[in-house]
Amino acid sequence: MLKVNKPSSNLNEFAIIETYFNRQPKRVEVIQSVGDDCALIKPPVNALLAISTDTLIEGTHFYSTIAAADLGYKALAVNLSDLAAMGAEPAFILLSLTLQEAKADWLLKFAEGFFELATEFNIDLVGGNIAKGPLSITVQVQGYVKEGKQLKRSAAQVGDLIFVSGELGTAGTALQTIKQDLNINEAQKAVLMRAWQRPYPKINLGLILSDIAHAAIDISDGLAADLTHLLQASQVGARLEESKLPIAQIVKEIFSYPEALQLALTGGEDYELCFTAPAQYQSLLEKNYHCRAIGVIESEPGLRLQQVNGNILPLQQMGFRHF
Numbered sequence: 001m002l003k004v005n006k007p008s009s010n011l012n013e014f015a016i017i018e019t020y021f022n023r024q025p026k027r028v029e030v031i032q033s034v035g036d037d038c039a040l041i042k043p044p045v046n047a048l049l050a051i052s053t054d055t056l057i058e059g060t061h062f063y064s065t066i067a068a069a070d071l072g073y074k075a076l077a078v079n080l081s082d083l084a085a086m087g088a089e090p091a092f093i094l095l096s097l098t099l100q101e102a103k104a105d106w107l108l109k110f111a112e113g114f115f116e117l118a119t120e121f122n123i124d125l126v127g128g129n130i131a132k133g134p135l136s137i138t139v140q141v142q143g144y145v146k147e148g149k150q151l152k153r154s155a156a157q158v159g160d161l162i163f164v165s166g167e168l169g170t171a172g173t174a175l176q177t178i179k180q181d182l183n184i185n186e187a188q189k190a191v192l193m194r195a196w197q198r199p200y201p202k203i204n205l206g207l208i209l210s211d212i213a214h215a216a217i218d219i220s221d222g223l224a225a226d227l228t229h230l231l232q233a234s235q236v237g238a239r240l241e242e243s244k245l246p247i248a249q250i251v252k253e254i255f256s257y258p259e260a261l262q263l264a265l266t267g268g269e270d271y272e273l274c275f276t277a278p279a280q281y282q283s284l285l286e287k288n289y290h291c292r293a294i295g296v297i298e299s300e301p302g303l304r305l306q307q308v309n310g311n312i313l314p315l316q317q318m319g320f321r322h323f
Helices: 015-020 068-086 104-118 170-180 184-198 203-209 223-234 248-256 255-268 277-287
Strands: 030-032 047-057 089-099 125-133 135-147 159-166 215-218 239-242 272-278 292-298 303-307 313-315
Touching: 015 104, 015 125, 030 125, 047 068, 068 089, 068 104, 068 135, 068 184, 068 203, 068 215, 089 203, 104 125, 104 203, 159 255, 159 277, 170 184, 170 248, 184 248, 203 272, 215 223, 223 239, 223 255, 223 272, 223 303, 255 277, 272 277, 277 292
Parallel strands: 089 125, 239 303
Antiparallel strands: 047 135, 089 135, 159 272, 159 292, 215 272, 239 292, 303 313
């Protein structure tokens, strides 16, 4: 269980920070952490600083029924997934938390989930903000990547194979079962909710890929949408093979095959890595790292799906959009 400082009877923003989020930094680069106007960091020589941020808003990214510990975990996990896609080692985080009211039990559980993941990857929380308002969580992550080893969206090469790091469609299926109030058993519900609420960021894989992959992106809005971003940045196209898409078994158990295929392509929030690499690494990636080659980068712009019957189907921009 998370150790907290002695709670104050008056949980104002300063008491919340001191009680639940003021942790002694473990990284040697931290000169000044929580408690001053700015954090002070002395980054290592010859390293690029990778920075990303995401906001989670109730009703858009999570529902009020989510456990506080799961929300704390997910808020950090989805941000770390961006660092994984860049091939970066996570180091520091900033947390901005907006709350309707300060509840000690909720804050304790949220902090437990948040620091569970931070501790696993040796990440220091070095600052942030607490405010009153509708529940939302904004996290900024910072990490290091060796110069020349960064994985950008714009570096895919014609002839590269396209890989994904795991199965697709589980988180999207979780959302659909909630929206459609589908009748599923408790075992299925547990698998789906864990995939949606506690995605595991592929940090270690990203570090390995920094030596062999050309381009990468994490799958947050859906495979088709996110791969399209990569293709546009690299000014190339791609052909996916339907027969090679790793649709999660549980998705096929709940939905018909056409619906399961659609969820694998557009479901979103899988937080797997989609990346391109030379064909010579296919055996290594599939046998040792459980990745799957699902297509190839081509010179012709656009994203296409080669169906099982051999037909080529253009895939339009699909996936989650805020606007």
